[in-house]
Ligand SMILES: Nc1ncnc2c1ncn2[C@@H]1O[C@H](COP(=O)(O)OP(=O)(O)O)[C@@H](O)[C@H]1O
């Protein structure tokens with residue numbers, strides 16, 4: 426594996442019982458690369474990025490991540506290996522998942538203090554820097570309940586960044602947000618990208634993907650249907666499946682039963 | 696009126712002596728019940744098959760047996776087998792052992808009720824299972840634990856009165872011995888009932904205040 430490849434999946438296959446989520450996904454992410462994953466709901470995008478930090482075990486294939494090699498079919502990884510991967514890979518969820526019993530600052534410092542044994546004062550200082558960066562330093566003492574969705578998601582980004590990760594995974598970070606709150610979150614992600622963070626981003630924001638991502642992957646029908654440089658894939662997709670998906674996303678008003686039937690192969694979506 | 700008051704006052708010191716025992720029994724059985732109950736909950740939630748099976752078996756069997764039978768078994772039947780326990784020890788073991796099943800199920804239900812996204816977020820940050828439980832799951836489960844736990848505590852307080860059957864000198868025991876001398880069952884039992892009620896009221900107030908304080912801090 427060449428030195429600047431951070432994540433490589435080799436024919437990764439994931440099933441939930443008899444349900445096949447994706448088959449033989451082979452992808453590669455280099456250092457400082459931004460990869461956007463798009464595709465219809467139920468295509469397995471979330472499940473795929475959760476396999477990368479082993480929130481889900483996978484059935485077959487091989488995952489190389491940050492120097493670790495994991496083969497499919499294992500239910501548990503050794504504790505130390507799991508910890509190493511997870512402390513070096515940050516994750517941001519669709520539903521934010523902030524800890525409601527901790528205030529903003531405590532949400533951000535919990536993992537550095539508990540897992541990395543960072544001194545409390547240093548953790549607080551770093552947390553305040555991160556909050557400053559996303560424009561939320563005034564809200565450090567507030568509890569998540571009091572924040573808007575967009576603010577919560579920016580805190581969640583800070584919480585992940587506080588571990589000083591080498592890779593960030595985003596699972597539709599803006600799809601639960603009111604439209605007027607999306608911009609601030611995208612701005613924070615864009616800034617990370619320009620700082621050289623390696624990222625995999627599941628998103629429905631096509632324009633953002635086009636602007637920020639280096640590569641775009643389209644997942645559908647239990648696998649990757651197209652992958653390549655962002656602009657190429659989004660502007661002139663080669664495969665018919667990619668074309669029909671992009672057409673539907675870019676022209677939602679034309680959606681009709683025929684296309685819907687095509688987009689929803691039996692068993693392929695919720 | 697005058698006589699009722701003086702009778703109640705006359706026997707108050709005796710009943711309060713019994714109350715001390717009742718409070719101590721309640722406290723000891725509560726500690727045993729909560730600690731053991733927590734272990735039972737962890738056992739039932741464990742991925743280790745034996746732990747799950749043993750904990751589940753214990754809970755299903757013990758919670759179906761009347762406390763009085765458990766108390767008699769621990770006090771009389773164990774002695775027959777050569778394990779002689781004092782009345783107080785037998786009382787704490789049987790009440791604690793029984794209420795562990797109640798507290799265990801309360802803990803388990805509350806832990807299972809925590810949103811999966813919470814444990815996933817903790818795992819993604821690198822927290823271990825134990826750290827996740829301690830720092831993320833249990834503090835949130837607290838609110839769903841407290842109301843049913845307070846409820847079970849009121850049952851526990853009442854069930855401590857069963858120990859008078861094995862001659863542990865609790866509140867019920869003292870009321871019973873007083874009424875067998877003065878032949879005033881109505882007065883003695885009412886007075887004991889009032890003390891039980893006040894005891895519960897104090898505890899419910901304290902726990903309620905505690906819950907309120909924590910809730911307020913989080914807003
Ligand atoms: N924990 C799970 N158990 C069983 N099936 C699941 C689980 N998580 C997701 N799935 C199924 O896997 C498929 C892919 O889901 P998901 O990865 O969430 O898709 P996407 O993120 O692309 O919308 C869906 O059919 C979904 O129902």
Ligand SMILES: [Mg+2]
Pocket residue numbers: 470471472597
């Ligand atoms: Mg998803």
